[in-house]
Amino acid sequence: MALIVQKYGGTSVGSPERIAAVAEKVMGYRQRGDDVVVVVSAMSGETDRLIKLAKAICTNPDPRELDVLLATGEQATIALLCMAMNDRGCPARSYTGQQVQILTDSAFNKARIQDIEGARVRKDLSEGKVVVVAGFQGVDELGNITTLGRGGSDTTAVALAAALKADECQIYTDVDGVYTTDPRVVPNARRLDRITFEEMLEMASQGSKVLQIRSVEFAGKYNVPLRVLHSFQEGAGTLITYEDESMENPLISGIAFNRDEAKITVLGVPDQPGVAARVLGPVADANIEVDMIVQNISPAGDTTDFTFTVHRNDYDKAMSIIQAVAKDLGAREVSGDNKIVKISLVGVGMRSHAGIASTMFKALANEGINIRMISTSEIKVSVVVDEKYLELGVRALHDVFQLDKAS
Ligand code: ADP
Numbered sequence: 001m002a003l004i005v006q007k008y009g010g011t012s013v014g015s016p017e018r019i020a021a022v023a024e025k026v027m028g029y030r031q032r033g034d035d036v037v038v039v040v041s042a043m044s045g046e047t048d049r050l051i052k053l054a055k056a057i058c059t060n061p062d063p064r065e066l067d068v069l070l071a072t073g074e075q076a077t078i079a080l081l082c083m084a085m086n087d088r089g090c091p092a093r094s095y096t097g098q099q100v101q102i103l104t105d106s107a108f109n110k111a112r113i114q115d116i117e118g119a120r121v122r123k124d125l126s127e128g129k130v131v132v133v134a135g136f137q138g139v140d141e142l143g144n145i146t147t148l149g150r151g152g153s154d155t156t157a158v159a160l161a162a163a164l165k166a167d168e169c170q171i172y173t174d175v176d177g178v179y180t181t182d183p184r185v186v187p188n189a190r191r192l193d194r195i196t197f198e199e200m201l202e203m204a205s206q207g208s209k210v211l212q213i214r215s216v217e218f219a220g221k222y223n224v225p226l227r228v229l230h231s232f233q234e235g236a237g238t239l240i241t242y243e244d245e246s247m248e249n250p251l252i253s254g255i256a257f258n259r260d261e262a263k264i265t266v267l268g269v270p271d272q273p274g275v276a277a278r279v280l281g282p283v284a285d286a287n288i289e290v291d292m293i294v295q296n297i298s299p300a301g302d303t304t305d306f307t308f309t310v311h312r313n314d315y316d317k318a319m320s321i322i323q324a325v326a327k328d329l330g331a332r333e334v335s336g337d338n339k340i341v342k343i344s345l346v347g348v349g350m351r352s353h354a355g356i357a358s359t360m361f362k363a364l365a366n367e368g369i370n371i372r373m374i375s376t377s378e379i380k381v382s383v384v385v386d387e388k389y390l391e392l393g394v395r396a397l398h399d400v401f402q403l404d405k406a407s
């Protein structure tokens, strides 16, 4: 008998019929003798609907109140799923994040899980019940409802699996595993049987939304066996695992992309010690995350240029901060572009191979795609290109590295 934590995403619980199908699937595991804890998302579209509703009331909803609102989406699904199971003769109980005591910090809208009090869940399991927990939400030490950021139900599931020492955490979704890239963009993308935590973390950080970044971090840290599977199709899915010697290390495991990018450039900043801190410090102070940074010296050597990227939602705010900073510093010009995207190649095999970046650049050049920024790490190469080239760029790279074929 195993203890399994299963998470069902928004589309998988998107209608009464699908909730009923999930109920029956969970009952199948119970009948085989497994203990099951289920984590569910809000029904598909519900979180977006609630955000829109809040924005119809005011442009900048109070973050605490927004979390109170967003948490209702998942609360509805847990109740509906338990009703479906109870109606079919399978005892099930629902819990909100607050009831299970998913303790988080107080960073509303992007809270981090700090601890889980699993006693209530364990007691129900020992009584033969299925436990259904609302994903994406927790409670801070003052009793405020918090949410974990978009896609956060993945993290609830992995954190619960770690706290309960579950045998496996299964993420059920609308694709049958992790692919070489988003199959919606590249139809001949290939499902991976396995991918390392390190690569999955990089794919998630570079924009692949199949798993929330924090869920992969948790799984790696607490050694939770993690699998991505299709909710309603049979198959082994993709196992996220440690690198081991039996695994072949393909050069490139996948291509991630991020549509939420924007870049800002400051030209002609007097080149003195401390200037980078003076340009970027105020951006960080405003809680805006900066991703890529490029600094370049001007030909004359007395001024320097900066370009950096931020999340598209932060573009206007970052731009007005930088305009004020540029004026203070006597910089020549500020410009920006919020119609850019980032495409990244990810693979642990890159460590031991030269030439990946140049093959990437050539493939993009062959399609007439101009590269605006480049950044590399041990296991990834990222480029920033104009938004209109996203699909073309990803497909060209998928082809040139032959990711549709198993290596
Ligand atoms: P859920 O609502 O179940 O959490 P998500 O929409 O968050 O589902 O994640 C699943 C989606 O992730 C897929 O429909 C797919 O379009 C997208 N996706 C992006 N990159 C990948 C990838 N490399 N492999 C598989 N799916 C991916």
Ligand code: ASP
Pocket (backbone or CB within 6 Å): 009, 010, 041, 042, 047, 048, 073, 135, 136, 149, 150, 151, 152, 153, 154
């Ligand atoms: N419902 C939340 C969202 O749409 C959390 C999740 O689905 O994981 O982002």
Ligand code: MG
Pocket (backbone or CB within 6 Å): 009, 151, 154, 209, 210, 211, 212
């Ligand atoms: Mg998701």
